[in-house]
Amino acid sequence: MQRSPQTADRARRQWQLGQTHAKAGQWSAASKAFASAAKLAPHDAVYALNLARACMKQGRMAEATREAERAFRLDPRSTLACALWAHCLSEQKRHAEVVMALKLLPADVPRDYDYYDTLARGLQYSGQTQEAIATYFEALAIRMDLPTVHYQLGVCFNDIGMKEEAAECFHTALALGIGKHELGVRGLLSYFEREVCRWRQAQVDLDALLTALHALPPDAAAPTTPFAHVTLFDSPEDQLLAARSASRLLAQGVQPLPPLKPRTAAEQQRRLRIGYVSADFHQHATCILMAEMLEHHDRERFEVTLYSHGKSDNTAMRQRIERAAEHFVDVYRQPDADIVQRIRADGIDLLIDLKGYTKDNRLGLFAWRPARVQASFLGFPGTTGADFIDYIVGDPVVTPIQHAAHFDEKIAQLPVCYQPNDRQRARPEVPSRAECGLPEGALVLCGFNQPFKISAEVFDSWCRLLHRLPDAVLWLLEWNTQVRKNIECEAQNRGIAPSRIVWAPRRAPALHMARLQQADVFIDTWPCNAHTTASDALWAGVPVVTYIGRTFASRVAASLNGAVGLQSLVCTTVQEYEDRIVALACDAAARAGLRAQLAQAREGSVLFDSVRFTRDIEALYLRMMARHDAGMAPDHLLA
Structure with a gap:
């Protein structure tokens, strides 16, 4: 239906008003004006596009996504609308949909570097690695000198087992100047080279990594690779330095939730609510170790919730873990803010991270402080360097109290060994x-x-x-x-x-x-x-x-x-x-x-006594909570 000149004029005035507010950074007012323009002229792609941008600036990603898609549907040749739609989807980690959106652009519409870069990342993060590699090369054909593309290409090569090629891509990224990401890239580079035992070049890069680490200011919030330092060096001082920098970066821009008060007497009478957070609730070393521990948790005293932010592998182990916990919450690809609100709504008393700085971690969730007490256990053999993690679970050997200065968490020791084990491990016949x-x-x-x-x-x-x-x-x-x-x-x-x-x-x-x-x-x-x-x-x-x-x-x-x-x-x-x-x-x-x-x-032996281990760690959890209930700060809990 054709608009009247008066309606078109009112829409244009609302759009101009929105532009004025947008230039002043007044995004709430801008979005209201753009919404009015879009309502008056629902078939105008420009108004929908401006509304999408204003919503995005306010963090209203669902609305921004809807309006960006509408703008593109109204003008299917608009590279700007397509790019904004893809960006909104990417911000929500809807990577497969990013690929779908970008591939809707007609074949004869010219593509620039940004198009191929965004498409490659969508392919990469949705598991289409080979196609992502080909698309990154399309981006490099347009601009060869962008270090971030070489870096991402290296990550893709690593994912398909081409470690040496990954290392060469990282060398190129560093030579071109990766800026604030240098330290993190150097850590991954050293790690990749060690994965293929390319020691001579690795030693040069290890030395460069330490030089860059030691050049950090004391209050740095730079992307480091703590896992590389934990696995490649025997220096607790350097591990702490790298972890502190990484944890500060995770906490940047995070506004912690209001702190939770100690539990009331009535709350202390109910079961202790424990939450475990991991991407590895499937066939993985973490679950190979702790499956039976989860099964033996005393449900009369503890209410256990697993927050799974990893993909299901549909294995028997995944099914076993889902059965082991009272509540299994799949938060795969959900934004941090949504996961944090779910944890707070569930009333979790003690929240335990099982990942640290290993692959696919979501340690940044803990910076929001969703639970009363927060601890690190099993997945990462070192300090998180984070002021938002209260305890690290160890034992008298791996975390002796004499090493307390190497940890920013308080040490919570199990009496014998920090590592759980599963007595249901296979006992198959020995092959010849x-x-x-x-x-x-x-x-x-x-x-x-x-x-x-x-x-x-x-x-x-x-x-x-x-x-x-x-x-x-x-x-x-x-x-x-x-x-x-x-x-x-x-x-x-x-x-x-x-x-x-x-x-x-x-x-x-x-x-x-x-x-x-x-x-x-x-x-x-x-x-x-x-x-x-x-x-x-x-x-x-x-x-x-x-x-x-x-x-x-x-x-x-x-x-x-x-x-x-x-x-x-x-x-x-x-x-x-x-x-x-x-x-x-x-x-x-x-x-x-x-x-x-x-x-x-x-x-x-104690090592393979799963029931005893579970009772020991439950007792340790209760000690952590007892201090909080008494209004006391976390302190070392020795065996």
Whole structure:
């Protein structure tokens, strides 16, 4: 229907008024004027587009998305309307819809760099990695000198296992100048290079990473990669520095919710409400460890809610975890503000993060302070450096009170070991050595850690062991296709034939546990020990020899060994570590005795007593809450 001239004139005046308010930054008034114009002229794409922009400026993303889409539908050749619609969708993490929106632009409409960059990110974040890579190259064909595109391209290469290509993209991004993101990119670069054991170049980049870290001002809020520092360095001081910077960045722009008062006497009579937050409530190391703990929570005293911000993998483990908790809340891809409001509405007393700074974390949720008490547990072996995390759950070995200065949280110690375990782990039949690709009569030294934990120093030690033990083979996991060629080259450089390294392909957990039993000795890494992998080895009856360090991540295997009575296999120097392995290698009776001890430990040790562990951690949770109920600040809770 055609508008009258008077209606068109009123719409234009409202639009002009909106423009005036917009220039003054008065977005509420601007949106009202634009809404009036759009109502008077509902078929005018310009008015809808301006209304969308005003709504977006106020954070009214649902309305902004609706109006931006309407503007594009009214003018399907408008690259501006299409871009704004995609931006609104992206802000809500609706990445698949971003791709759909951008692909609606007619083929003959010219595309610029921003179009391809936005489309590539939508493809990347919706799991269409190969197509994302091709689209990033389209963006680079228009502008080759943009470091952020090279960075994102590197992330995509990493996601499909092309670690070396990812590292080269990161080198390019750094050379072009990535600005405030330099430190974070350097951390990922060092980590990616270690994932393929490209040690010589990695050492140069590790040195550059530390130089950049130490140049940070004391109050920095810069993007760092705390996980890289936890896994690649044995410096608790540097780990704390990196974590503090990252946590300040997470807290920027966050307005915490009003603080919750201590529970009233009546509230203390009800069950304690515990919330666990993770992206890993599926077939993942975290759930492999804590599934039975969740099942054993005392429902008469504790009301447990799981907030899952990760994708379901539809595995039996996912189904088991969903059954284990009283409430399973799927918040995948929901905005932080919505998740925080849900947690506050649920009345959670104690909120526990299971991710730290690992992949797909949502640690920023905790900066809003949705719960009375907030803690870090299991997923990240180090400090979060965050003033919004009250406690870190550890034990006397991984978090001794003498190390308190290395943590911004208060230390809450479990009496024996911080790591839960699952007695329902598989106990499959042992395959033959031939089925595992192992020589029949060889001594098998198993190093089944992920390759990022294998440094040049660790591999030097392992090669010295192979020289001292000519009948031994080194059994490694083939985590990616690139690590094998690099490791074998490094072995040859150290006088070890590649044939003395046996590669184990990745397998399902039950099959992996079955073959693990063919190892004679598990040889640990440092400064990041085996964690879940060490528990697997002990469950399989394989003794773990470890070298203890200064950080949480470098003390985990020592804690696990202590919990099964194998403190004698915890070494304090590299020389002691090598001598202990050689002694075991040469003493079949000693190895058999340790296997028998570990067989008994499956039934009788503290490490594999899930019920006891659950009661211990529940008691620790109650101690945390008791301080809050009494109006006292968090303090160290020692075993």
